[in-house]
Amino acid sequence: MSGSSFEIPYEEAARQAEYASLAAGIIENRYSSKPKAFVHTYGCQGNVSDGEKLKGMLTDAGYEFTDDVNEADLVLYNTCAVREHAEDRAFGNVGALKSLKMRNRNMRIFLCGCMVQQPHIAKKFYDSYPFVDVIFGTNALHRLPEFLYRSLSTGKRIVEIPGGDGFITEGIPVKRDSGYKAWLPIMYGCNNFCTYCIVPYVRGRERSRDPQIILNEVRELVAQGYKEITLLGQNVNSYGKNPDYGYNFARLLSEINDIEGDFIIRFMTSHPKDCTPELLETMARCDKVAKHLHLPFQSGSDRILKLMNRGYTAEHYLSLVEKAYSLMPDLSITADVIVGFPGETYEDFEMTKALVEKAGFTSMFTFIYSPREGTKAAAMDDPVPAEEKSRWFRELLDVQEKVAARRTASCVGKTYRALCEGRAKSGNIEARTSGNVIIEIPADDSVTGTFRNIRVTGAKTWMLYGEII
Ligand code: SAH
Ligand code: SF4
Numbered sequence: 001m002s003g004s005s006f007e008i009p010y011e012e013a014a015r016q017a018e019y020a021s022l023a024a025g026i027i028e029n030r031y032s033s034k035p036k037a038f039v040h041t042y043g044c045q046g047n048v049s050d051g052e053k054l055k056g057m058l059t060d061a062g063y064e065f066t067d068d069v070n071e072a073d074l075v076l077y078n079t080c081a082v083r084e085h086a087e088d089r090a091f092g093n094v095g096a097l098k099s100l101k102m103r104n105r106n107m108r109i110f111l112c113g114c115m116v117q118q119p120h121i122a123k124k125f126y127d128s129y130p131f132v133d134v135i136f137g138t139n140a141l142h143r144l145p146e147f148l149y150r151s152l153s154t155g156k157r158i159v160e161i162p163g164g165d166g167f168i169t170e171g172i173p174v175k176r177d178s179g180y181k182a183w184l185p186i187m188y189g190c191n192n193f194c195t196y197c198i199v200p201y202v203r204g205r206e207r208s209r210d211p212q213i214i215l216n217e218v219r220e221l222v223a224q225g226y227k228e229i230t231l232l233g234q235n236v237n238s239y240g241k242n243p244d245y246g247y248n249f250a251r252l253l254s255e256i257n258d259i260e261g262d263f264i265i266r267f268m269t270s271h272p273k274d275c276t277p278e279l280l281e282t283m284a285r286c287d288k289v290a291k292h293l294h295l296p297f298q299s300g301s302d303r304i305l306k307l308m309n310r311g312y313t314a315e316h317y318l319s320l321v322e323k324a325y326s327l328m329p330d331l332s333i334t335a336d337v338i339v340g341f342p343g344e345t346y347e348d349f350e351m352t353k354a355l356v357e358k359a360g361f362t363s364m365f366t367f368i369y370s371p372r373e374g375t376k377a378a379a380m381d382d383p384v385p386a387e388e389k390s391r392w393f394r395e396l397l398d399v400q401e402k403v404a405a406r407r408t409a410s411c412v413g414k415t416y417r418a419l420c421e422g423r424a425k426s427g428n429i430e431a432r433t434s435g436n437v438i439i440e441i442p443a444d445d446s447v448t449g450t451f452r453n454i455r456v457t458g459a460k461t462w463m464l465y466g467e468i469i
């Protein structure tokens with residue numbers, strides 16, 4: 001191992017486990033039955049995975065969980081900072097807790113995650129919402145038991161937003177939301193500093209977990225019956241650079257694929273600049289790896305891509321797409337795109353539309369640019385009015401809708417092996433194909449968590465209908 005610039009405090013999990021049992025002692029004396037925690041996570045899958053660790057730590061401290069905030073003894077919001085909309089919702093939801101706290105003075109309100117890793121936001125919560133008890137940033141996530149113990153024993157307010165490059169804390173307990181789908185973070189942080197993005201500021205430097213720990217975790221999950229394992233990282237295909245374990249992402253994927261068992265491997269998010277031919281060839285060769293590539297392109301204009309600091313051109317992106325389809329004809333590619341980056345003109349936007357028409361995405365997440373304080377783009381001139389950006393946004397959705405409808409229509413009559421999940425609003429069961437497309441099927445709950453062969457009988461723009469054969 002070499003070049004490591006961050007800490008892996010192995011003893012920290014044990015220290016926190018001691019705090020969890022101290023907190024459990026207080027809780028046992030204070031409550032006649034198990035207290036209830038309401039944990040809500042905003043944002044990306046990385047945050048959802050953190051949410052499962054938060055629940056793991058709370059379980060050890062003696063909490064059970066509720067979906068009803070009104071009956072909660074502890075409310076924990078795990079926040080996201082990626083766009084203004086996410087932050088506004090969190091401010092609103094936390095504000096609404098004031099009246100609950102007035103009714104139940106013993107209730108504790110905790111905030112954590114990316115939003116409160118920003119000192120100016122943490123201060124705003126602390127000053128404007130005196131009923132918030134504990135605020136802790138992403139670098140202090142693993143210290144929840146310590147904060148819980150301190151809050152329960154002293155009643156004092158706590159703000160902990162350690163700076164620095166971030167940690168890897170192994171050994172934190174996890175309470176998974178699902179019994180058949182698991183999130184598996186393989187790296188944390190991001191070094192790319194795309195000029196619009198807050199993530200590198202709130203998640204610290206890119207750091208990879210030890211491949212042997214990851215491989216063991218996959219073996220354990222498979223032994224426990226997990227059928228879908230999603231490898232997570234903000235830039236998952238740059239895995240293995242710091243520290244250097246002698247593994248790149250392709251090698252890790254290949255060795256996970258060699259683990260025995262019937263399961264599917266997903267990963268996200270991939271960055272085009274780190275999407276190597278070796279990775280695409282590994283995907284094509286590995287039978288357990290989902291034939292789905294989430295590859296955000298952000299813009300189709302080279303001028304804007306440069307201003308965004310993305311490190312590739314539209315032509316390079318399309319060459320990756322072409323290579324990927326040629327290796328995996330049934331591959332499903334999805335992407336993220338930003339509309340209305342500062343200084344973007346309609347001509348730039350037309351290049352984005354052209355790229356979307358060429359790439360043939362199965363689906364696409366389209367975002368209107370949202371300025372994030374402290375990023376480079378936030379200081380750039382942004383003359384295009386919001387209504388104009390909204391028009392572009394709708395135009396782009398129309399383009400992608402046509403592409404997607406063509407793709408789903410071409411699936412009718414074909415058979416896919418898909419993992420059955422829970423129930424959709426329509427009452428049907430949702431099954432997810434290797435390409436990450438949902439097929440709704442009439443079935444009973446017993447199919448949940450199993451792979452089935454499903455023949456597609458109908459198609460809408462974004463989803464399919466089918467029946468088990
Ligand atoms: N690490 C991933 C995604 C990070 S955030 C990647 O590099 O692709 C998920 C998506 O949110 C991004 O792909 C981008 O499209 C969008 N996004 C990030 N910051 C944004 C901002 N300031 N305004 C609008 N969209 C943003
Ligand atoms: Fe943000 Fe870019 Fe890092 Fe993705 S790669 S998290 S968009 S800085």
Ligand code: F3S
Nearest residue numbers: 043044080081082114
């Ligand atoms: Fe949001 Fe943080 Fe994820 S800002 S998108 S929760 S890394």
